[in-house]
Amino acid sequence: MTICANCGSENPAGASFCGACGKPMESPAPPPAGDLDAMQTVSPYETHGRDRADDTQGRRAKAQIELEEGTVFAGRYTIGTLLGRGGMGTVYRAIDRHGERDVALKLIRADRLEGEGAVQRLINEGVTTQQLSHDNIVKVYNVDEADGIPFVAMEFVEGTTLAEWHRKKMAAREQVPARVAARIVMAMLDGLEAAHANGVIHRDLKPQNVILTSEPDQANASLKILDFGIARAATIEESLSGTALGTEAYMAPEQRTDPDLVDESADLYALSKVFYKLLMDALPEGMWQPPSASRSDVSKYLDDLIYAGISTGRSGRPASVDEYRRWLLAAMNGQRFERDRTDSPVRDGPVSLMHERETRQQAGLPKPALYGLLGCGGLIALFVLVSIIAGLSNPELIEDEGTASGPEYSLLSGTWNSDLSGESMYFVVPPDGDLNQTETVDGVPVTMTGRFEGLFANYTYSSAPLTFTGTLAWDGVDCHLQNQVTMGGQTVTDIYHIDHAPGHVPGADVCPDRFD
Known part of the structure; x- marks a missing residue:
């Protein structure tokens, strides 16, 4: 048993929070070596990432920022206990003389900021x-530079x-219940909504x-999101290139x-990965x-x-925090969600489901040579191999929300053009999404149900x-389908372009008018 230092209640050994008062039981331990997902903030404000002897330009990295307890920094912050240290710099608990309040003072190494003007x-x-200013966002009090050291003074949160x-x-070996994970995501959405309303990503x-x-x-997830705006100036990991901003696994x-x-939508992308991680213990x-x-x-x-x-592609993601929230509520109520496609993001820039050689390599997609495995009628064999098993049993409502209907499957009717092989076949998809169809390819009957x-859409393919x-x-919006099938232990992945020539980047204003 472990005794809570706040209220004196007994708790099971290893408990993170007191069951009586809800306060944290202890300072969390550092992550195990090799835990790439715990590269940055491990406990509140703690930057535990690996350090490097040289930065990306080959210059010798500066030493860690060290301040003794009691030192007054920037003329107003009295340094207290060390909260964390890592590749980005050092974080102290401090007292702000302007208001006599506790703050978390993050001192950022200038050599970890990206480029001139960072x-x-x-x-x-x-x-x-x-x-x-929101209950689900750590309040930032001050961002400035003193003695050549950029710093952020923020709300100190236990x-x-x-x-x-x-x-x-x-x-x-405990699973996070789906309704608990959903409640955490809902609270994060509330914080993101407040930030996005103020133009902050x-x-x-x-x-x-x-x-x-x-x-x-x-029923409740009391949380605060930390470090808004820091990534815009921070140096990326050396494994990335260019001026990308963020942590690769969630970026x-x-x-x-x-x-x-x-x-x-970049924040909603990262949020979806966080959601999946909570449910599946993996990314x-x-x-x-x-x-x-x-x-x-x-x-x-x-x-x-x-x-x-x-x-x-950005056009495939929920268009806003509000749409994400409504979709989540419908899903947790066991209902389909009908997307409002008129509110979808504009189709510009790199918004494909899977496109270009570099993206294929990043996604681990196989080379076109695997088509040799498929033989006659091979076009239809290239579908996404993802097992979908019927889901929620007696779902408990998170919120009371109206019903929602499914996507407009009839939009998919037309000629499906393979991105990799260049072959084509005409499909008729009725509004209910039924795919039962028999065609003849090279004189061979091909049936898909x-x-x-x-x-x-799960399917069975048969062609003797x-x-x-x-x-x-399908993303429910675009005129492209991501497809994959595994045969003989090997996997082939492709994109189908509906009613337009293959090779075009999905989302780049090439879709038929009915997708607008």
Whole structure:
């Protein structure tokens, strides 16, 4: 048993929060070596990332920032205990003489900021983030530079990070209940909504940047999001290139290719990865498994939301925090959600489901040579292999929300043109998403049976001597389908372009008018 230092109640050994008063039980331990997901903030404000002897330009990295307890920094902050130290700098608990309040003072190493004007960019961003005032956002009091050291003074919050809380769950082999994960996501959405309304994008949302102030449950998740605006000026990991901003595992694709295109949907992309991590104890990389495939408390409609949320193309993601919230409520109520396509983001820039050689390599997609495995009638064999298992049993309502209907499947009727092979076949998809159809390809009868459920469609393919199963995946908006099938232990992935020539980037204003 462990005694709570705040109220004196007994708690099970290893408990993160007191069951009686909800306060944190202890300072969380550092992550195990090699835990890449815990690279940044491990406990509140603690930057535990690896350091380097040289920065990306080959210059010798500066020494860590060290201040003795009692030192007055910037003429107003009296340094207290050390909260954390890492690659980005050092964080102290301090007393702000202006208001006599406790703050978390993050001293940032100037050599970890990206390019000329980065310090001023950090300060300018800080001016905006100081306007944010919300229960789910750590308040920023001051962003400035003193003695050549950029710093951020922010609200000091007692708690533990979502990353550390989840790590302890995994260590204890405890699943995070779907309704608890959904409640955490709802609270994060509330914070993001307030930020986005003020024109602030986080750009580095991850479990390490979320502080839980009490034990979350299906009715309440008391949390605060940390470090708004920091990523805009911070140096990226050396494994990335260009001027991308954020942490690679949770970073939207456009942050790698053109950070100027980053908008609110990048935060929703990262949030969807956080959501998946809470449910599946892993990140959705490569051939990821829909949560409903292994969890009875997860609806297939929640699969649809996560799939859309991590769409490579911005047009495939929820258009706003509000749409994400409404979709989540519908999914947790066991209902399909009908997207309002008129509110979808504009189709510009790098917004494909999977496109260009570099993106294919990043996603682990196979080379076209695998088409040799498929033989006659091979076009239809290229479908997404994702197991979708019926989901939520007796779902408990998170909120009372109206019903929602499914996507307009008839939009998919037309000629499907393969991106990799250049072959084509005409399909008729009725409004109910039924895919039963028989065609003749090169004189061989080809039969596909299946049906859309949400944004996925399980199917069975039969063309003597081949018979196998697979799945189609659609973002519900665009005129492109992501497809994959596994045969003989090898996987082939493709994109179908509906009613236009292959090779065009999905989302680049090439879709037929009916998709507008």
